[in-house]
Amino acid sequence: MKPLAYRMRPTKIEEILGQDHLVGEGKIIQRMVKAKHLSSMIxxxxxxxxxxxxxxxxxxxxxxxxxxxxAVIHNKKDMEAVAAEAKMSGQVILILDEVHRLDKGKQDFLLPYLENGMITMIGATTANPYHAINPAIRSRTQIFELHPLQVDEIKIAIKRALDDEYRGLGSYHITIDEKALEHFSTGCGGDVRSALNAVELAVLSTKADQHGYIQISLETAEECLQKKSFMYDKDGDAHYDVISAFQKSIRGSDVHAALHYLARLIEGGDLESLARRLLVIAYEDIGLANPQAGGRTLQAIQTAERIGFPEARIPLANAVIELSLSPKSNSAILAIDHALADVRSGKIGDVPNHLKDAHYKGAHELGRGLEYKYPHDYHNGWVDQQYLPDPLKNKVYYQPKQTGKFELALKQIYEKLMKKK
Incomplete structure (x- = not known):
């Protein structure tokens, strides 16, 4: 027998739970169905x-x-069979799972059929189409984002399955504790498939009492839904959203939110992305306001990689708390990005002659390095001379901030040097 979640799949639009922004009264997909005019969609x-x-x-x-x-399992011949049917009947709807995995050959085959409307494609994917799907396919479809089901919607799905005698478990005499229903609905993490499969396991593995009733308790629910089905795919859209929220929470000094997103990344087991992002944050967002944080973050990451999960959570939490509560400065990234923008737009200029390499025969005759002033020969190891090319000689890239003792000290040194010029 097929799993309960498979058997309880909606067969018509009225059975769809959630997604009211698409299938609710007057919304786009419902209007398409009522008008009997579907367009290709993802x-x-x-x-x-x-x-x-x-x-x-x-x-x-x-x-x-x-x-x-x-898109992964089926080949071009399977698509040719769908196309042949479309030619015979005039139109076929193609439901294409994992549409982001279409290779170039399949894409090239599908495109003209999508163009002339003989095939109406409904693609399904966990990947953000704007990142993962070929622009040629994307431009011929409408893109709709689906949202995780809410707890109350999952409860409705479970109750439907318990009552349905044909597709569900309605032929059994089942009583379910309210706390058990709550656990199935909340513990699945928005994954209705996981919830329904856990309910089915609970029913089939529980012995009926003397009156023929199957009692589903909270303890049974906890055993059958062993662990929250955490929806995290490090190659999917959710990964980028969590990583983004993680960095923005640390940047905003919200230690509680930062720890929450850290927990989600830990639960997803994605130490590699987590380590990389922490190092980026240490230098991009904390930067010169607390430069020691970069070294300590690296030490925490190396310790986490050496000891592995679950203990790795401890040094990672230390790093996240420090980064969240550190003073913030983005002066370094602003400075280098400003310099890169000039270079990439052609604002370069020739290196001043007195800075050019003079360690070769004939350099003197070319005027290389003749007027260079060696700073160590001067008081306090500093002497005023031009270093930037002529077109940029008055350019200012680094603008120190007054966050953190270290950068404040840099600011004082910087201003002192500027006054000497």
Whole structure:
């Protein structure tokens, strides 16, 4: 028998839970179905929220024949068969799972059929289409983002499954504790597939009492839903969102939010991305306001990599707390980006002659290095001379901030030098 989550997939648009922004009264997909005019679309969102099921329900709400393919498993010949059917009937809906995995050959084959409308494609993917899908395919589709189901919506899905005698578990006499229902609904992390499969396991593994009733307790629910189904895909859209929120929380000095997103990254087991991002933050956002933080962050990462999870969470938390509560300065990244912008726009100029290499025969005759002033020959190791090329000789890239004792000291040195010029 197929899993409960598979059997309970919606077969028409009215059965879809959540996604009111798309299938609610008067919303775009519902209007398409009512008008009997579907256009090609891509549905994207985290795993377990029913992208393929929703695609099937949308297609099933029309009178048009539909076929299901997977961009990884099925080959070009399978798509040719769909195209042949489209030529015979005039139109076919193609539900294409993992649409972001389409190779160039399959894309090139599909494009003309999408263009002339003979194939209406409903693609499903966990990857952000703007990052992962070929622009040629993307330009011929509408892109709709699906959201994780809320707890109350997952409860509805569970109750439907418990009551449905044909596709669900309605033929059993089941009583479920309210706390057990709450645990299934909250502990699945928005993944309705995980919740339904855990409910099915609970029912099938629980012995009926003397009256033929199956009692599902909180303890049973906890055993069957062993661990929260944490929706985290380090190659998917959620990864970039969590990493972005992580850095912005540290930059904003919100230590509690930073620790929350750290926990999500730890739970996802993505130490590599986490380590890289922490080092970036240490130098991009804290920077010269607390330069020692960079070295301590690196030490924390090296310790985490050596000891591994679960203990790795401890040095990582130390680093995150310090970075969150450190003074912030982005003066270094602003300075180098300003300099790069000049170089990339052609504002370069010739290196002044007195700075050019003079360690070769004939340099003297070319005027190389003749007027160079060696700073160590002067008081306090400093002498005023031009270092920037002539077109940029008065350019200012670094503008120190007054956050943190270290950069404040740099600012004082900087201003003292500027006064000497």
């Amino acid at each position: 549905l994207y969102g985290p795993p377990g929220i029913g992208k393929t099921s929703i695609a099937t329900a949308i297609a099933g709400s029309t009178s048009i024949a539909f076929r299901k393919l997977n």
